[in-house]
Structure formats: C-alpha cells, structure tokens
Amino acid sequence: MPEKFLENAARLLSKARRVVILTGAGISAESGIAPFRGSGGIWSRYDPMEYATAEAFARDPGKVWRMLRELGDQIARALPNEGHRALARLEASGRFAVDVVTQNVDGLHQRAGSQSVIELHGSGRELRCASCDGRTAADALPADVALPPRCACGGILRPDVVLFGEMLPPGAFDVARRLTQAADLFMIVGTSAEVAPAASLPALARDHGARLIEINPEVTWLSERADVVLRGAAGDILPKLLAMEMGDRK
Numbered sequence: 001m002p003e004k005f006l007e008n009a010a011r012l013l014s015k016a017r018r019v020v021i022l023t024g025a026g027i028s029a030e031s032g033i034a035p036f037r038g039s040g041g042i043w044s045r046y047d048p049m050e051y052a053t054a055e056a057f058a059r060d061p062g063k064v065w066r067m068l069r070e071l072g073d074q075i076a077r078a079l080p081n082e083g084h085r086a087l088a089r090l091e092a093s094g095r096f097a098v099d100v101v102t103q104n105v106d107g108l109h110q111r112a113g114s115q116s117v118i119e120l121h122g123s124g125r126e127l128r129c130a131s132c133d134g135r136t137a138a139d140a141l142p143a144d145v146a147l148p149p150r151c152a153c154g155g156i157l158r159p160d161v162v163l164f165g166e167m168l169p170p171g172a173f174d175v176a177r178r179l180t181q182a183a184d185l186f187m188i189v190g191t192s193a194e195v196a197p198a199a200s201l202p203a204l205a206r207d208h209g210a211r212l213i214e215i216n217p218e219v220t221w222l223s224e225r226a227d228v229v230l231r232g233a234a235g236d237i238l239p240k241l242l243a244m245e246m247g248d249r250k
C-alpha cells in the first residue's frame with residue numbers, strides 16, 4: 001500500500017472531531033476468530049440458512065449450537081490484537097469523540113479498553129434462556145455440556161446474539177444512527193458490509209458530510225465510495241495510522 005494513502009488518511013483523522021468506527025469480523029481475524037465470508041469463513045462450512053436463522057434455532061437448537069459452540073470456543077480463546085488496542089488508544093487520547101459500532105459479538109473492543117462500544121449483533125459472552133430470559137456467562141458452560149444447554153428453569157439456553165431474522169438489541173441501531181449522523185469521519189474496518197442494517201451506516205455518514213476511510217485487505221462494494229482505502233490488515237494499519245497522525249501534529 002502506498003505511503004501516500006496512509007498520509008491522506010492521517011490528514012483526515014487529524015482534522016476530525018467526531019469519529020465513528022464500524023467494525024466487523026475482519027478486525028478480530030488476527031485474534032484467531034474466523035470471519036464469516038470468503039474461503040475459510042464460517043459460512044463456507046455452515047450454511048447460514050441452516051445454522052444461523054431464528055427458524056433454524058427453533059427447529060433444531062442442538063444443530064445450531066454446533067456452529068455457535070465453534071464460534072464460542074474461538075471467542076473464549078481470543079485476545080484483543082493491535083487493531084482493537086489502537087482504537088482504544090484513539091478514544092483514550094481524548095482528542096476526538098470516538099465511538100465503535102461493532103457487528104462483532106466477541107467483546108474484544110471492550111477488553112482492549114474501548115469505552116464506547118455499540119454491539120449491533122449482541123454479545124457472545126452471555127447466554128440467554130429462550131424461556132425465562134435469565135442470563136449467565138458463556139464461559140460458565142462446561143466444556144462437555146450436552147447441546148443444546150439448558151437453563152435451571154428447563155428452557156433452552158442460547159448466546160445472546162442476533163440470528164438472521166431477529167431484531168437487533170433494543171436501541172442499539174438508533175444510537176448507532178445518531179452517532180453516524182453526527183460523525184465527521186467514519187471508518188469502516190474489517191467488514192464486507194453485506195448485512196443490513198449495519199451496511200447502511202457508511203452511506204448515512206456520507207450523506208451527513210462525513211469522510212470515509214476503509215481498512216480491509218480485500219475490495220468491498222464500499223471501496224469505490226470511500227475517500228481513502230487502506231489495503232491491509234487492521235492490526236497492521238491502525239497502529240501505523242495513529243502513529244502517522246501523531247507525527248502530523250508535531
């Protein structure tokens with residue numbers, strides 16, 4: 001990637017006051033959590049229509065749990081990477097309002113130290129009972145538990161994540177929309193932006209005057225709409241971008 005692109009992005013960042021970062025599975029790839037799409041993605045092994053819809057869970061929760069368990073095991077082992085940490089540092093610098101809007105359910109932004117994180121697709125760190133709505137920590141589940149796991153009330157437990165065909169957590173998208181409309185810089189990091197309504201946020205930001213920076217090793221449909229595209233891994237690019245922006249200010 002030419003150095004000039006990084007310089008352009010650093011210039012946009014140094015002029016910004018309100019930064020919103022939309023993240024997706026790609027930012028956690030370097031933490032060992034497989035993305036959904038593409039070769040090696042979760043959806044190349046599990047058809048999402050069979051394993052990730054509300055109907056599929058109602059029909060055969062044990063089957064859907066096989067996919068959820070694999071994702072849960074990856075999340076349990078994962079640690080935040082340099083990309084998560086760079087976003088936490090950006091917020092902690094106090095020079096910008098920084099909000100992370102994430103489609104991820106792994107909690108790695110929070111573990112890296114980000115304070116303002118809107119989880120559009122729920123959280124894989126918590127289990128929710130489909131009957132009594134009681135909650136427990138996902139890591140409290142024994143490794144050899146029979147699937148689907150059960151709540152003390154007898155109901156079926158499930159991760160508190162959004163399956164296809166389900167509503168987003170109450171209020172989450174409204175907050176994301178409000179922040180997006182107020183942003184002067186909108187960064188799109190590690191997402192194919194194929195899933196609504198998260199995928200609508202970059203255009204909303206743009207319509208309200210924000211500049212767009214995309215960070216992704218691959219081309220997406222947003223690449224030609226972004227002001228600057230930084231091709232590469234988030235864990236490599238984000239720390240470089242911050243370092244360059246700090247250098248610009250000296």
Ligand code: OAD
Binds near residue numbers: 164192217233234
């Ligand atoms: P995807 O798997 O669709 O896209 C991941 C993106 O990350 C791709 O564009 C990759 O090129 C990019 N990528 C891979 N490695 C990267 C790295 N090291 N640094 C930066 N980018 C990298 O995942 P999402 O866009 O998050 O929803 O998918 C959105 C939603 O679709 C998910 O939240 C999930 C899924 O179905 C539900 O399950 C409801």
